[in-house]
Amino acid sequence: MAERANLKSSFSSTVNQRSDELERIARDILDHPESGYREVRTSKLVADWFRDAGLEVQTGIAKTGVIGTLDTGKPGPHISVMGELDSLIVPGHAHADSDTGAAHACGHHAQIGSMLTVAAGLSEASVKDGLVGKISFMATPAEEYIELEYRESLHEKGEIEFFGGKQEFIKLGFFNDVDIAMLTHTGGETEGTFGIGGSNNGMIGKTVQYIGKAAHAGGSPHLGVNALSAAHLGLAAIHAQRETFRDADTVRVHPIITKGGAAVNSVPADVRIETYVRASNVPAILNTSEKVDRAFRAGAFATGAEVRITTNPGYLPAKYDEKLTEIYRHNAASLIGDDNVIRLNHSSGCTDMGDVSQIVPTIQPTANATSGNGHGIDYLVKNYDLAVIKAGKAMGMTVIDLLADNGEKGKKLSGAFKTPMSISEYLSRMRGFRSDATYSE
Template sequence: MGGNSGFGEVLKALERGSADAEGLAADLAAHPELGFREERTAALLEKALRDTGARVRTGIARTGIRADLGPPDAPGIFLIADLDAILTSGAAGGVAHSCGHHAQMAVMLAVFRALAEAGVPEREKARLVFLGTPAEEFLEMEYRLSLRAEGKVRFLSGKQEMIRLGVLDDATVALKYHSMSDSPERVATVNGTLNGFLAKRATFLGRSAHAGAWPEKGINALNAASLALLAIHAQRETFRDDDHIRVHPVMKTGGTTVNTVPDTAVLETYVRGASWPAIRDADAKVDRALAAGAVALGASVRIDNSPGYMPFRPDPALGEVLGAAARTVLAEKDIDFRDRSFASDDIGDVAALVPTCQLGYAGFSGTIHASDFRVSDPVRAFREPARILAAAAFELARDGAAKARELRRGFKPEFTKEEYLRSLEELFASRTLSWAVDGER
């Protein structure tokens, strides 16, 4: 692959840009921003992207950014990078790039710049698109639901919004990079899959009363929620290994004062799984468990669902291109082609509509989503993945993006865009189940 005419220029450009890329990553890491608030991050990227001569659009899905190079009607090779940081306990200010999105942005930008400097889009008649996507981490739900209520977004993640806004309508293929913790077994993953999920909030409503004098006049919402948690745990033996179900509730509220029977308790959870039938099956069991807690105490429970992300299924044919590129840098034994992660990412939503593949790459120590997650080896974290992704993008772009067009022809999307948007909208659902014994609700 490296022998193809023109790729040598790309490699030289990558080499020239590598100090810049690491500097940008350090700057981004020092100024992490949460989802739909990545203003400074987007401004930094905008400046670098404008310097390449690309056609740049900003403010997409609030803070998202897109840059295009090459003939406007040529097939589009999308390089996708997440803009947002994550709430991280123990980090300064409680926010950090503990998911490595700073490295993701730096690597994807380095690839875009190197292909631009080598003149690849114009010469090969392929369109190269850098897409900076907001709000991948699914958090600050109250803020995001308020944006939805105000009509500022319709969906709660950046890629979902961008799909709705038509930003991916002209994507022929999409590539992504994600950092990983170092491990003795592998350096890279290609064709890794991810779980999808549904997000769920359950509000138990009872009745307050003096906890010492008249507890019999109260309805204890904390006890209802506690029983619901046990009932959820009792479902676990029914979850099939192949479905990769993860149900991991937290209690957000369980009463305010010890002297009063709690009248409100709130549980939140995701229901994750490898497929929608599996997620729906587990979700029905979780709802039954929530209801059981309310029934036992004569309380009521309001269940609010929000769509999380689609299970991520990479395109295997695109995985072959990415795998071939990875073999130019790594030995076969260092590349894991079978990774099945139980985490989730809205790249799953993109992959349901566009042939997509992700390169996972080590070069980080500590634990992802924890405050100790940091670059352990800059060559691994930045230079090697940039080289691999540049080689893959180059291969896809050659000869009028012949390979990208071929992959697109062989791809069967899971949904049409309209079906996707409808199914996402349907996942926003609320209902209240009431078993109050006193006729008050």
């Protein structure tokens, strides 16, 4: 026990010495946002940092992912500490890229900072020597499930299979021998606290293309088939079914039109929609997916257009491990006090941490250090000490608990975990969500 306390104290003092540098990296990433599977600069920055820290580095995983491994050289549990590389696309955000609209409106830049904080503190020889097993610091691409047509094109080219970076890591075998996983997300609930526990919705993603017939919009609309009208009816038909979504399933369906027509004086012949179908459980996702498809088909049938509906696997619902949460809670409380560690409720948002949580014991606590609306133009990390340094300390101290004393706690925790599904079951389940069909009357 005394040994563990010493390790935590050496870990913390190393982190304190490097805190300015670690916060600076997070701010640097904030100012250079890159959306999913395009995180070239961010990926290089992380890989270079890992190399400087003396970690074994693998790059180009799932296009832009990076892993830095800290191996104690002694057998023991394998822990994954993660950070997400990608930004959102939110034009108008104070730190948005003026060309692409990419912006860190979900705080992932701070996650990279907190992951590197763990790596900085644990790499210190006096800490590393007291641990067993290994830690993989995984900088994962593409958590935000966006730009679906771009990801479909990557899928068609065989560059990725899944739209989420952690899913690709799982498919590529990087979780095959991982025992425990963690990542800290930023949050805005009750500033100055850490949030623990909770759960997330799962989802599937759809791209929808209405194909009509172009004609002169003023002179001869009767010769055309209006794909925008078809899309309008499809969307209205989804809305007409919302009362059938059960509250308990926390269903969310929120389509956007990504292309509404080509020129205002031509009847729209190619209209495109992206949507999610989210719910707290897979049966509700599938049931709602059928309703959504039926609605989209109805728009095409009514107008004589064609509709192509492509469904892609999204993310599984997340369930965070209670035993790991308890170890984390203790460490988080030692940093900011018991009263400032709060329980999270179910979130109707989704994450590919959900997929990880179906395979290994996982936590995704939140560092509540932000202001503004998540995914909005005003979302900003206000408290970098909490989001980067203390978040990293709470995770690092949790890793010390798991890997000190010959890794006893880590072994016990991973041994007690009842895996909802094996990795091969996971992959076949995810592949089963994919479909692509074109409908006309």
